[in-house]
Amino acid sequence: MNLRKRVAVQITPTAPFNFDATAYKPSHFPSSDNSWTKGTYWFTLNFQNRIYGIRLENRGEIETPRVLLTIYCDRPIEGDKIAEIIREVKWRFDMEADISGFYDTLRSDRLLEPILHRWKGMRVSCQYSLYELIIITIVLQNATVRRSVQMTEALLRRYGTSVRFDQKELNAFWRPDSLTGTSEDDLRELKVGYRAKSIKRISDAFARLCIDESKLRPLPTTEAKSELMKLYGIGPASVGILLFEALHRYDAFDHISPWEQKIYSHLLFNSDLVSPSQILEEVDRRWGSWKMLAAHYIFEDLFWRNKNRKVQWLEGLIKL
DNA sequence: CATCAGGGCCCTG
DNA sequence: CAGGGCCCTGAT
Numbered sequence: 001m002n003l004r005k006r007v008a009v010q011i012t013p014t015a016p017f018n019f020d021a022t023a024y025k026p027s028h029f030p031s032s033d034n035s036w037t038k039g040t041y042w043f044t045l046n047f048q049n050r051i052y053g054i055r056l057e058n059r060g061e062i063e064t065p066r067v068l069l070t071i072y073c074d075r076p077i078e079g080d081k082i083a084e085i086i087r088e089v090k091w092r093f094d095m096e097a098d099i100s101g102f103y104d105t106l107r108s109d110r111l112l113e114p115i116l117h118r119w120k121g122m123r124v125s126c127q128y129s130l131y132e133l134i135i136i137t138i139v140l141q142n143a144t145v146r147r148s149v150q151m152t153e154a155l156l157r158r159y160g161t162s163v164r165f166d167q168k169e170l171n172a173f174w175r176p177d178s179l180t181g182t183s184e185d186d187l188r189e190l191k192v193g194y195r196a197k198s199i200k201r202i203s204d205a206f207a208r209l210c211i212d213e214s215k216l217r218p219l220p221t222t223e224a225k226s227e228l229m230k231l232y233g234i235g236p237a238s239v240g241i242l243l244f245e246a247l248h249r250y251d252a253f254d255h256i257s258p259w260e261q262k263i264y265s266h267l268l269f270n271s272d273l274v275s276p277s278q279i280l281e282e283v284d285r286r287w288g289s290w291k292m293l294a295a296h297y298i299f300e301d302l303f304w305r306n307k308n309r310k311v312q313w314l315e316g317l318i319k320l
Numbered sequence: 321c322a323t324c325a326g327g328g329c330c331c332t333g
Numbered sequence: 334c335a336g337g338g339c340c341c342t343g344a345t
Contacts, residue, residue, distance in 0.1 A: 029327095141328045147342060148327080193340025198329085235329050259327055 003053045003072035003165035007082055010059070010068055013095035017065035018121030019058035022093055025125070026303040029145050031152050032171045033160075034127055043127040044163055044172035047088060048081070051172045053165030054089065054127075062121045067095070072165035091217075094123035094248055102250070102290045109286060111267065112294055115301045124296055126245040130213040131206050132173045133246045134231070137238035138198050154190040155199075176206030198233025205231060213246075221249045244292045253283060253292040262317045267298065 023041035034043035045052040053072035060066030071077055071085055090096055103120070106112050126133055139151040159174035159182075179187075179200065187196035205211055211231070216224050224247055228239050236255040243252035256264065256276040265274040268282055287294040306314055 137328095142326060142339085142341095143328095144326050144342075150342090188340080191341060194329090194338090195340075233329065237328055241327095257327055 001051065001074055001161055001163045003051075003074050003163055005074065005076055006070055006072045006165075007077050008068060008070045009082065009086060010066060011086065011090065011095065012060075013065045013067060013090075013093075014098060015065055016062045016121035017060075017095065017123070018062055018119060019056075019060075019065070019067065021119050021122035021300065022125045023056060025300055026307050027299050029149050029152075031149065032156055033173060035168055035170060042166065042168050042170065044170050045085070045088075045127075046129070046132075046161075046173045046175060047085065049175070050081075051161055051163060052077075052085065053163055053168070053170070054085075055166050056089075056093075065121070070166070092127055093125040097123060097248070099123070099250075099293070102293055106287060106290060106294060109294075112287075112297065115297050119297055119301060122297065122300065124245060124248055124250070124293060128173070128246070130211075130216065130242065130246045131176050131202075133242060134202055134234065134238070135173070135199065137241050138195050138202070138233055139192065140241075141195065141233075141238070151190065151192050151195070155192070158190055176203040179203040180207055195233070198231075201232040202234075217247060221247075221252065224249075225252075240292075244296070250293040251289045251291055253295060254280060256280065259317060263299075263302070263314070266313055 020036075020038055024036040034041070036042075039058040041056045043054050045054050050073065055070040055072070057068040057070070058066075059068045069086065069089060071082065077085075103116060106116065128136065135155070136148075136152070139148045139155075143151070156171040156173070159178055160171040161174070163170060163172050180203075182200065182203075184196040184200050187199055192199065211227065216227060219227070221243060225239055225243060228234055228242055229236075234242070237257055240252055240255045243249040256279055261276055261279065262273065264279045264283075265271050268274070268279065283291045283295065302311065302314065305311055
């Protein structure tokens, strides 16, 4: 699919805004629906039954942010569509957030202080819709990163749409109702294993509008959480990711997986292994309602440093 | 070659 | 509430 029509709009996020740290997350596994180089981020957007290519370009500075948004489509883009896409993109990259309280409150935390400085203006962000992020959390379950990548790409190749725009070739996610005629066995052929059941049942739930992202966004966290947990295959680990990344709940931190436990044990206690409950108590005490955003800063900083030059103690804790 | 765990979750007893 | 089973893969 060739997306030849385009419209460009300028966006002004709230300051401080760190473009690259917001668009590109080194802790996330790579996938063919997005691409990043310093100052530019491309991704596909399956939105309101239409497929778009999006390019974001940094046209400002951290304290005077400006982003040029270019929308690509295979047909002319109407004005009301443009407005809705702008609103959606602003939301997904948390561009209108005010996190000054985060910096003010946690400035004096010894572990965070240098990190807040290095990554000032980084926001939680997720280029995906809620449904798409759910698929990501499903393929993360009980799998190494390499296998998660394999499953994602297999699904995108089979059910997604390949689009070309701005000399990029990326895959767009399918819509939930695209899997209506698909069986679990069809999905299993893509080597997703027992996750086929979750993918099928969750896609059906979204297709039947049993769950609606726009209704979930304004809900109190506890309610949003219980709605999401009703989905087959979504448990405590996945819901944490969803609440933070898709719904921007900065305090969504009440579950720790074994690999994260090792990292927090090292960072917070300088120890090999501290119990999850002790870690949860400590992050709540130190970072309060900002605890997941704080953890996000720490993880992205860690992964970024590890990408450039291997962090010794991290070796062996994360399997790729 | 076999065995096992890996960025969980569901179900059972 | 603890623990077994689940798909598949690469590591050992």
